Amino acid sequence: MELSRAVKLLALLAAAAVFVRNLPHFLGERAWDAVSLPYRMARLTARPADQALGMPVQGVRAGRVADTWHAPRAPRRLHEGQDIFARRGTPVLSATDGVVVNIGDNHLGGHTVTVLGAGGRRYYYAHLDHWADGLVFGQPVQTGDVLGYVGTTGNARGTPPHLHFGVYGPAGALNPMPLLARGEAAERQIGGGAVHQVARQAIRMNPKRVFTRRFRQARGRHPDLIDNSPNTGGE
Numbered sequence: 263m264e265l266s267r268a269v270k271l272l273a274l275l276a277a278a279a280v281f282v283r284n285l286p287h288f289l290g291e292r293a294w295d296a297v298s299l300p301y302r303m304a305r306l307t308a309r310p311a312d313q314a315l316g317m318p319v320q321g322v323r324a325g326r327v328a329d330t331w332h333a334p335r336a337p338r339r340l341h342e343g344q345d346i347f348a349r350r351g352t353p354v355l356s357a358t359d360g361v362v363v364n365i366g367d368n369h370l371g372g373h374t375v376t377v378l379g380a381g382g383r384r385y386y387y388a389h390l391d392h393w394a395d396g397l398v399f400g401q402p403v404q405t406g407d408v409l410g411y412v413g414t415t416g417n418a419r420g421t422p423p424h425l426h427f428g429v430y431g432p433a434g435a436l437n438p439m440p441l442l443a444r445g446e447a448a449e450r451q452i453g454g455g456a457v458h459q460v461a462r463q464a465i466r467m468n469p470k471r472v473f474t475r476r477f478r479q480a481r482g483r484h485p486d487l488i489d490n491s492p493n494t495g496g497e
């Protein structure tokens with residue numbers, strides 16, 4: 263009696279495992295992304311936040327980005343991010359692994375994408391000229407995936423094309439600059455190859471040794487500033 267119950271339970275568990283394993287196949291990729299979104303979000307939130315980011319505009323070096331963090335913006339707000347200038351249509355790349363949690367339009371940001379990353383951080387990409395083909399809510403993305411293209415939508419109309427890049431932790435807006443500098447330092451330490459891939463692998467391999475001195479230098483130049491004021495959605 264006991265044995266047959268155990269066998270039935272095992273058979274049930276095995277069937278459940280096979281079912282879950284094949285869910286993406288049964289549902290199709292898009293539906294699977296939607297169904298698994300809460301799980302992905304919970305898992306991302308539980309992971310420690312990224313200490314280095316990929317450059318979100320193709321072909322731009324972190325050292326060439328003028329630091330405009332907390333520059334005054336009318337009326338009575340501060341710039342809660344970095345503006346990264348590039349030719350219109352330059353690919354905008356995800357700075358992290360994560361899931362797309364918003365694709366939308368707003369008055370300041372124009373065409374925007376928000377990606378939830380590790381540690382519950384939200385990465386905000388604004389003023390896009392247009393979105394990447396087929397980009398959908400709930401889509402998992404990896405560092406370096408194309409989210410859209412540099413433009414002048416929202417309150418960037420009439421300015422040179424740029425990406426407004428914002429990073430929001432649980433406590434508020436963070437300066438993206440030190441995170442970008444560390445990503446680039448990781449690439450320099452390891453050598454050629456795609457900055458995004460290298461930065462990510464470096465963190466996994468050995469977070470302490472890989473970054474060492476350059477990390478400290480980057481941190482010294484750009485101390486992490488945490489803004490606890492309410493998010494004004496400043497662009």
Ligand SMILES: [Zn+2]
Pocket residue numbers: 341343344345425426427496497
């Ligand atoms: Zn901006």
